[in-house]
Amino acid sequence: MATYAAPVPQIVTSRAEPQSRRWTSWITTTDHKRIGIMYMVTTFVFFLLGGTEALMIRLQLGLPENTLVSPQIYNQLFTMHGTTMVFLFVVPMMAGLANYFLPLMIGARDMAYPRLNALSYWLLLAGGLVFYASIFWNPPEAGWTSYVPLSNATFSPGGGQDAWIYLVHLTGLSSILGAINFYATVANMRARGMSWGRLPLFIWAILTYSILIIVAMPVIAGAVTMLLTDRHFGTHFFDPNNGGSAILWQHLFWFFGHPEVYIMVLPGFGIVSEILPVFARKPIFGYKAIAASTVAIAFLGFLTWAHHMFTAPIPLAVVVFVAMSSFLIAVPTGVKIFNWIATLWEGTVEFKTPLLYCAGFISLFLIGGISGVFLAVFPVDWQVNETYFVVAHIHFVLMGGAVFTIFAAIYYWFPKMSGRMLSESLGKLSFWLMFVGFLGTFLIQHVLGLDGMPRRIYEYPNIGNWALYNLISTVGSFVLAAGILVTIVNVVRSLKHGAIAGPDPWKANTLEWFTTSPPPANNFDVIPVVRSAEPMKDIRREIERRTSGVPAPGVATVPAGATQVGV
Amino acid sequence: MNRIPPALGHLIPTTLAFFTPQSGGSPNANSIDSLYKVVLYVALVIFVLVEAALAYALWRFRARKGAVAAQIRGNTRLEIGWTLGAAVILLALAILTFVKLGSIQDPVNSGPEGANLTSDSGAPLYASADRKLPPNGKSLEIKVVGRQFVWEYVYPGANEPDGLGAPYSYEQMVVPTDTTVTLDIVSADVVHSWWIPQLGGKFQAVPGYHNYTWFKIEKPGVYRGQCALICGRGHARMIASVKAVPPAQFEAWLANQKQLIAEANAAAQASRAKLKGQIGAGQVENP
Numbered sequence: 093m094a095t096y097a098a099p100v101p102q103i104v105t106s107r108a109e110p111q112s113r114r115w116t117s118w119i120t121t122t123d124h125k126r127i128g129i130m131y132m133v134t135t136f137v138f139f140l141l142g143g144t145e146a147l148m149i150r151l152q153l154g155l156p157e158n159t160l161v162s163p164q165i166y167n168q169l170f171t172m173h174g175t176t177m178v179f180l181f182v183v184p185m186m187a188g189l190a191n192y193f194l195p196l197m198i199g200a201r202d203m204a205y206p207r208l209n210a211l212s213y214w215l216l217l218a219g220g221l222v223f224y225a226s227i228f229w230n231p232p233e234a235g236w237t238s239y240v241p242l243s244n245a246t247f248s249p250g251g252g253q254d255a256w257i258y259l260v261h262l263t264g265l266s267s268i269l270g271a272i273n274f275y276a277t278v279a280n281m282r283a284r285g286m287s288w289g290r291l292p293l294f295i296w297a298i299l300t301y302s303i304l305i306i307v308a309m310p311v312i313a314g315a316v317t318m319l320l321t322d323r324h325f326g327t328h329f330f331d332p333n334n335g336g337s338a339i340l341w342q343h344l345f346w347f348f349g350h351p352e353v354y355i356m357v358l359p360g361f362g363i364v365s366e367i368l369p370v371f372a373r374k375p376i377f378g379y380k381a382i383a384a385s386t387v388a389i390a391f392l393g394f395l396t397w398a399h400h401m402f403t404a405p406i407p408l409a410v411v412v413f414v415a416m417s418s419f420l421i422a423v424p425t426g427v428k429i430f431n432w433i434a435t436l437w438e439g440t441v442e443f444k445t446p447l448l449y450c451a452g453f454i455s456l457f458l459i460g461g462i463s464g465v466f467l468a469v470f471p472v473d474w475q476v477n478e479t480y481f482v483v484a485h486i487h488f489v490l491m492g493g494a495v496f497t498i499f500a501a502i503y504y505w506f507p508k509m510s511g512r513m514l515s516e517s518l519g520k521l522s523f524w525l526m527f528v529g530f531l532g533t534f535l536i537q538h539v540l541g542l543d544g545m546p547r548r549i550y551e552y553p554n555i556g557n558w559a560l561y562n563l564i565s566t567v568g569s570f571v572l573a574a575g576i577l578v579t580i581v582n583v584v585r586s587l588k589h590g591a592i593a594g595p596d597p598w599k600a601n602t603l604e605w606f607t608t609s610p611p612p613a614n615n616f617d618v619i620p621v622v623r624s625a626e627p628m629k630d631i632r633r634e635i636e637r638r639t640s641g642v643p644a645p646g647v648a649t650v651p652a653g654a655t656q657v658g659v
Numbered sequence: 660m661n662r663i664p665p666a667l668g669h670l671i672p673t674t675l676a677f678f679t680p681q682s683g684g685s686p687n688a689n690s691i692d693s694l695y696k697v698v699l700y701v702a703l704v705i706f707v708l709v710e711a712a713l714a715y716a717l718w719r720f721r722a723r724k725g726a727v728a729a730q731i732r733g734n735t736r737l738e739i740g741w742t743l744g745a746a747v748i749l750l751a752l753a754i755l756t757f758v759k760l761g762s763i764q765d766p767v768n769s770g771p772e773g774a775n776l777t778s779d780s781g782a783p784l785y786a787s788a789d790r791k792l793p794p795n796g797k798s799l800e801i802k803v804v805g806r807q808f809v810w811e812y813v814y815p816g817a818n819e820p821d822g823l824g825a826p827y828s829y830e831q832m833v834v835p836t837d838t839t840v841t842l843d844i845v846s847a848d849v850v851h852s853w854w855i856p857q858l859g860g861k862f863q864a865v866p867g868y869h870n871y872t873w874f875k876i877e878k879p880g881v882y883r884g885q886c887a888l889i890c891g892r893g894h895a896r897m898i899a900s901v902k903a904v905p906p907a908q909f910e911a912w913l914a915n916q917k918q919l920i921a922e923a924n925a926a927a928q929a930s931r932a933k934l935k936g937q938i939g940a941g942q943v944e945n946p
Contacts, residue, residue, distance in 0.1 A: 163892040235889050241866060242849040242891060247807075332867030338850060339865060372720070373728040381738050403852060403887075404863045405870040415756070419749040426745040427738070429709065434737075436716040438729035443721065451717055458709055462702045465749070469756050471763045472695045474860020475680040475688075478852055478887040542680050544856040546887040549895035555883075 122206035131188025142176035154566035156554035166550035167233035174236030186359035196604035199283025204276035219262030226255035240330035271302035285622035297362025312348035346397035360497030371447035372439030385424035418468035445519030449500035456492025481541025512590030525575030532568025601626035684857030685874035773838035774906035805851030805864035808893030835909035855884035
């Protein structure tokens, strides 16, 4: 097993009270780290459920005119899959990572509102349970977009649609409370010296994620409330037969739905911006440009929603406006990709698993970004919208984008959370299976869309090469699933048998590595004064100077400038 | 060998078709296809350059003994350069989109071989202020009605001013060749999406709204498509097709369709009258 050099600095946390080990302590806890772990475990379980639904969809589509599942069940499967991955996996997984690492990275001892933080988690769990309870009755079947009139009481009389509405409410409330908490924590609880220009880029991303949630989530909350009253209390907001508008729903949904895409990928951009410099042994290239482009993407993200509606009856003026803003948003996104490649340039790149996932992310997200430009060219969108081309696009952005960064984060931060390293060989196997499986599943779907296959059809005739392309996609999806399974095995195995990590196994740049792994309840006895965007580099250099290059493990070393702050 | 073998000559368009949307049925679909190809070529160049730069950076700068990472924090000129570069490429694509838009969105005139688009009184068959017509104002207007889970097409030729008696068909639309057909797309229930890939882009059928598109078919034949927006459990079975036939054949088909509908209506009226008589005579219980 790989051994890691004795890390410096070593922290002794004399003032921390030992954490309760009873199971009830997980229910009563307000510790951001425990809440973060609960978020991550819960959302990963939903990820596996959503993944199982995806595999069932791929099984059904593996053969033409397949009768494995009924049209009703097929519609339920893709509705559950989309809803689960968006509301119960990617968004709250990012909240989980931020919960654990945001206070640590800014040198805080907890979140600003610890009890509100616990409430956020329990609301999320409640939303997930309400939604999944519907599988025992009538799961929703109008798609994760729930377009009216299909989702109204006439065409979707089942309670599953209501379960979907309550899921959006509960997880939305959870996200809004969490976002306010993240914002308040960053605004008020940063270590001394951590100015906005020294904030880790992951924190910049979470800050932007929080603002997006605070602005976008109330819109969908209002929209689903209107749908709920339409369904049960006789209002007609979306009913064309009684003065309502079916297009209004599309506008409200996508005014939330497009920022939601950035809510899902911006934290991933932050993760990549943290990991690349560590494994290239080089500072991030263009810190200010990356932080600024994050904010620019968030702003422009609010102006592009109607590009999901290019085929709807909307005026040309609206089409032109959102097409231009969609072209524009490609600029800051491209800038980020250039900055990441420039960060690797002239570095010394260590091919550890987190770096592999980040490199995989850049190569896949580039494809998703480029296919996004095709979709902004709205006459082309008229051809490929609502086809497998769009299915491929969203998966390159959300799976190649957000999910690969989540796996990078798991491999990068697992040592901090558990105190043990994950196996590198299993990690690399997992990455390559996921990477190859992902390309096998989704690359060919672009061609399927160009050949005229609409999305969300439960069966298709054997025309052209549809059968062959679908079979390739189905085989790919099982390779992808195998890759995910390897990481699960890796995590379970390493919890007991992984090499001891020590506080700073990667020789990283940010403050979460300035404490033991896992960190004690109070995170830090001593909070250092931050002098740059890479405080751990300064601390390591200072310790090296003081100990003339000889690390002294097991000794409480208070670095220069560290101030004693009340516990 | 100084000429391309026939097999390879055939392969080239097929390989390109692998990467491009369907076209060949109507001028607007062909214009979308040519616009798409320009975007594709630009995208391929950018894709290859960026992926190559990434792969090169990973391989060339991999950690080796004695290698030291350069501590560079940025380069303002380079960063402004690539920001402007990306903006210029996207601006060019945006301009190209608007240059091409007219040929995609605006209907063309029917050809000389097309159907005679005048009614008995000599007036154009259809004219409407809120949608695009060909320059000469003449087109064959067909109303497309989406409903769970079948497409209905209503052709011109109503007997009465309120539209009654117009010929209609389900699932397969029949149109004359070389004739500009404008579609008025509506829905009777939920949102659907009209799409025949070889005849151009798709357009949603939304209850309470009208959506418009057009096509003009040169070659007789059947063009296949299906509903493109989830509309319920029968979505995958909501097939659509357009059959293009020479104008004379179209006129005959339309007349026949009108007669069949009239006969069916008459038969229905007769059986209704008969049923009414039976109810009156007490042979059938009034429901």
